[in-house]
């Protein structure tokens with residue numbers, strides 16, 4: 001049963017507005033900017049195959065960066081307190097995400113593993129996936145995104161502990177620069193019992209089941 005009181009309380013807690021550019025350009029301005037980049041790449045924006053590209057790219061950006069319009073705290077605001085005494089770890093693993101490197105604006109594709117040890121309240125499991133998306137669909141660096149997911153979960157649900165691990169491939173590493181494909185970056189943030197209790201952390205890592213992350217330091 002939904003706990004109205006807790007939902008109310010979460011709403012009252014200071015909300016975290018999505019960062020919004022001071023002045024959002026018009027769609028026409030955004031399309032013009034794409035034309036400039038096409039010319040910068042060395043092509044002709046007026047040739048047939050590229051005529052509709054600026055409009056398509058602008059629409060694609062609305063999908064890529066949909067997270068700016070989402071309040072991550074709002075996603076977690078509806079909690080459930082009747083869990084029949086369930087006090088074990090809740091883990092959602094292998095949540096695929098698509099994000100965008102804030103240095104090169106190219107994709108970061110990866111998987112998130114999100115866990116918490118509830119104190120009293122739990123959220124619907126799909127909310128954890130939506131929380132990941134709210135931060136992924138923005139310009140990001142993986143370290144910041146890992147911390148944002150863990151900190152928001154911790155602040156809103158106030159569980160006994162939170163563990164978040166992200167494993168991702170960065171296209172700015174595979175398609176440019178050092179050109180190293182097949183390399184994944186692993187980041188983690190452990191809070192509460194996930195930080196202080198080695199057995200909790202071990203349980204989480206065993207469930208996630210990736211030997212590569214077994215040695216993740218207590219960060």
Ligand SMILES: [Zn+2]
Pocket residue numbers: 101102103104105170172173
């Ligand atoms: Zn990059």
